[in-house]
Amino acid sequence: DIQMTQSPSSVSASVGDTVTITCRASQGISSWLAWYQQKPGKAPKLLIYAASSLQSGVPSRFSGSGSGTDFTLTISTLQPEDFGIYYCQQATSSPLTFGGGTKVEI
Amino acid sequence: VLLQESGPGLVQPSQTLSLTCSVSGGSIGSGINYWTWIRQPAGKGLEWIGHTYNSGSTNYSPSLKSRVTISVDTSKNQFSLKLSSVTAADTAVYYCARAQYPGVRGVIGWFDPWGQGTLVTVSS
Numbered sequence: 661d662i663q664m665t666q667s668p669s670s671v672s673a674s675v676g677d678t679v680t681i682t683c684r685a686s687q688g689i690s691s692w693l694a695w696y697q698q699k700p701g702k703a704p705k706l707l708i709y710a711a712s713s714l715q716s717g718v719p720s721r722f723s724g725s726g727s728g729t730d731f732t733l734t735i736s737t738l739q740p741e742d743f744g745i746y747y748c749q750q751a752t753s754s755p756l757t758f759g760g761g762t763k764v765e766i
Numbered sequence: 767v768l769l770q771e772s773g774p775g776l777v778q779p780s781q782t783l784s785l786t787c788s789v790s791g792g793s794i795g796s797g798i799n800y801w802t803w804i805r806q807p808a809g810k811g812l813e814w815i816g817h818t819y820n821s822g823s824t825n826y827s828p829s830l831k832s833r834v835t836i837s838v839d840t841s842k843n844q845f846s847l848k849l850s851s852v853t854a855a856d857t858a859v860y861y862c863a864r865a866q867y868p869g870v871r872g873v874i875g876w877f878d879p880w881g882q883g884t885l886v887t888v889s890s
Contacts, residue, residue, distance in 0.1 A: 694876035703861055703880035751876050754825040758812040
């Protein structure tokens, strides 16, 4: 199985800040990584796919980068509605696996 | 495409959990998609359970493989999850989702859309 490790596990930031979340895969996955945002009581929402492609309708302050084993999600100019838990997911082989999550508090 | 889970919210220990995901706005048999079940215990992360694709092929999580069956009913545009011999550890919100194949061999894809999720509690 491919293990996904996220850091930090939580981050507290202010409106207008830039937040960076990292995700490391236990083996190379090329650019086959996705990022999700989850709010309390809701299903996860796809933000970024293929490491850096922005899902339709997602604000441009969200961006992703990386390839191989190391990936980054950046939220620029943090907004109040950006609170939640962010997960990465490797999209290559079964079993598909998620990172442990990063809680973003405003 | 919209997904909606349905099924009992309470299951007794040692029994079988059964959920159905209804797909609307598109045909479950069209395109190359992985129709997936994912669960999330309260306050914890996301766990991939397994998926069905190509009108009946399946892959399951190794940790659940002995207890899981995922099937598809193309005539009803639905797919289903059965998890046998449940214990309290199987209490979770269960989501159905679609993984879209990006057209690259060896890649399964990312999940969009998701159902709203349904809480299943295992308790007597």
